[in-house]
Amino acid sequence: MRLSTxxxxxxxxxxxxxxxxLRAERLxxxxxxxxDHLSWREPFRDGPWFGAIPTLTAAATxxxxxxxxxxxxxxxxxxxxxxxxxxxxxxxxSGGRITLGIGAGGNGFDATALGQEAWTPRERADxxxxxxxxxxxxxTEESVTFEGSFYSAGEARNVPGCVQRPRLPFAxxxxxxxxxxxxxxxxxxxxTTGDPKLFxxxxxxxxxAALRGQLEKLGKACADAGRDVAELDxxxxxxxxxxxxxxxxDAFVDFAGRHAELGFxxxxxxxxIADSMFAADEKVYERIATEALAQLR
Numbered sequence: 001m002r003l004s005t006x007x008x009x010x011x012x013x014x015x016x017x018x019x020x021x022l023r024a025e026r027l028x029x030x031x032x033x034x035x036d037h038l039s040w041r042e043p044f045r046d047g048p049w050f051g052a053i054p055t056l057t058a059a060a061t062x063x064x065x066x067x068x069x070x071x072x073x074x075x076x077x078x079x080x081x082x083x084x085x086x087x088x089x090x091x092x093x094s095g096g097r098i099t100l101g102i103g104a105g106g107n108g109f110d111a112t113a114l115g116q117e118a119w120t121p122r123e124r125a126d127x128x129x130x131x132x133x134x135x136x137x138x139x140t141e142e143s144v145t146f147e148g149s150f151y152s153a154g155e156a157r158n159v160p161g162c163v164q165r166p167r168l169p170f171a172x173x174x175x176x177x178x179x180x181x182x183x184x185x186x187x188x189x190x191x192t193t194g195d196p197k198l199f200x201x202x203x204x205x206x207x208x209a210a211l212r213g214q215l216e217k218l219g220k221a222c223a224d225a226g227r228d229v230a231e232l233d234x235x236x237x238x239x240x241x242x243x244x245x246x247x248x249x250d251a252f253v254d255f256a257g258r259h260a261e262l263g264f265x266x267x268x269x270x271x272x273i274a275d276s277m278f279a280a281d282e283k284v285y286e287r288i289a290t291e292a293l294a295q296l297r
Contacts, residue, residue, distance in 0.1 A: 008040075010048050020271060129182065194241040
């Protein structure tokens with residue numbers, strides 16, 4: 001089991017931003033991720049919100065050991081050709097410490113920020129099905145030419161490629177059959193937040209049953225792709241299930257242990273932000289980072 005964190009890009013680098021990433025490294029988290037959005041829901045929509053790639057680049061220069069990543073990037077406002085160039089550069093700056101969390105996107109503010117109509121779930125799935133394989137090629141081949149239904153590449157060159165070989169790892173967020181097939185074919189990890197229908201009214205037991213079902217579907221997708229599901233890390237982004245894992249240290253240990261029994265290999269918790277859905281006791285958060293793994297063992 002690994003423990004990681006999410007640091008939302010809400011603070012100026014000179015006013016607590018840099019310190020947040022240094023703190024994550026000091027506390028011993030495996031990876032520190034950030035959301036790749038243009039803005040997010042309340043209470044963050046009208047407040048400071050900085051770009052993911054520049055933030056991660058700054059974090060890469062400030063830290064030494066901490067892995068870094070997005071959780072998650074989506075096609076809502078990204079193009080595979082330009083994203084690949086940025087990721088190769090970021091992987092280089094970090095010395096090979098980058099993980100790309102990637103998902104199909106949703107109907108949030110990003111969906112219309114470029115002036116387009118929000119895509120339907122099917123349109124998002126169609127684009128994602130083209131986006132991920134093309135990005136895979138762009139990160140592993142020196143030159144790519146491609147003409148698809150949604151994305152094109154004309155002799156897009158990406159020399160020297162990633163520091164990590166054959167490319168930086170993909171952590172694919174998916175629960176539907178098409179997304180799970182992409183995770184099985186292209187992912188080094190699979191990401192879920194649980195069943196969103198259970199967040200407000202479900203029970204922890206119902207949530208774990210839903211997650212067990214998702215894991216079973218992932219296993220089938222891997223079998224269909226001729227791949228051992230054990231090759232993929234299983235990442236749970238906490239904070240979107242009926243559980244309250246940051247309520248206390250013991251609550252987190254119980255939460256993590258029960259989800260490790262399901263097969264999850266990484267739990268990600270949000271760094272506390274006061275007056276938000278991620279409000280939590282800072283001391284509990286720090287104790288989770290420094291003591292929880294020993295308890296789980």
